[in-house]
Amino acid sequence: MSNDRISNVQCMLSHNLVFYFKMKEMWGEKTLRGDTRCWAQGMDGWRPLQSIPQLKWCLLATGNPLMNETDLAILVLNMLIKICEFYPNR
Numbered sequence: 869m870s871n872d873r874i875s876n877v878q879c880m881l882s883h884n885l886v887f888y889f890k891m892k893e894m895w896g897e898k899t900l901r902g903d904t905r906c907w908a909q910g911m912d913g914w915r916p917l918q919s920i921p922q923l924k925w926c927l928l929a930t931g932n933p934l935m936n937e938t939d940l941a942i943l944v945l946n947m948l949i950k951i952c953e954f955y956p957n958r
Contacts, residue, residue, distance in 0.1 A: 888926075895927045902928055 886894070894900040902918035917923050935943070 888923075891923070892927065900927075 891900060900917065902916065904917045905914040906917050906920060906923070907914045908920065908922075911920075918928055
């Protein structure tokens with residue numbers, strides 16, 4: 869996920885609003901962990917950071933990615949096309 873797409877992600881940490889770039893800093897400083905409970909708009913309750921997809925794949929991921937965003941989008945769209953071919957609308 870590119871930084872411009874996730875830059876507006878924000879979470880509540882200990883009742884303080886924290887934006888993604890600050891969370892990235894905190895992750896680098898080791899003050900934020902995978903089991904830190906976060907809340908974001910649209911969530912039904914507080915959850916561990918490692919269970920929030922937007923943050924899990926951007927903060928917790930290490931190493932080289934298997935695919936970049938473009939390759940992943942192509943794969944997903946090709947799968948959707950195949951599904952539509954097997955199960956046509958009418």
